[in-house]
Amino acid sequence: MTPYIVSLIKLSSEKQVQILDAFKLSGVPTSTYYRAVKGAELKHQTAIKIEDAIYTLQKTSTRNGQLAKDNQ
DSSP states (O other): OHHHHHHHHHHHTTOOOOOHHHHHHHHHOOHHHHHHHTTOOHHHHEEEEHHHHHHHHHHHHHHHHHHHTOOO
16 A cells, blocks of 8 residues: 555645645644655545645646736
């Protein structure tokens, strides 16, 4: 089974979102990220919060890009 952190890093890369920004937006301490990278397992509920934050950041980024194009 793939650890949650590996899946979240892959998702954030695909969505062109910084993983630490997702941790901050979700309210999960960044220290949890560093512990997960070093081998500690994330709880399922924590992973869901971060996944939701990644999608929120991706939507925000897409909207900002569209606004920038519209204002040119």
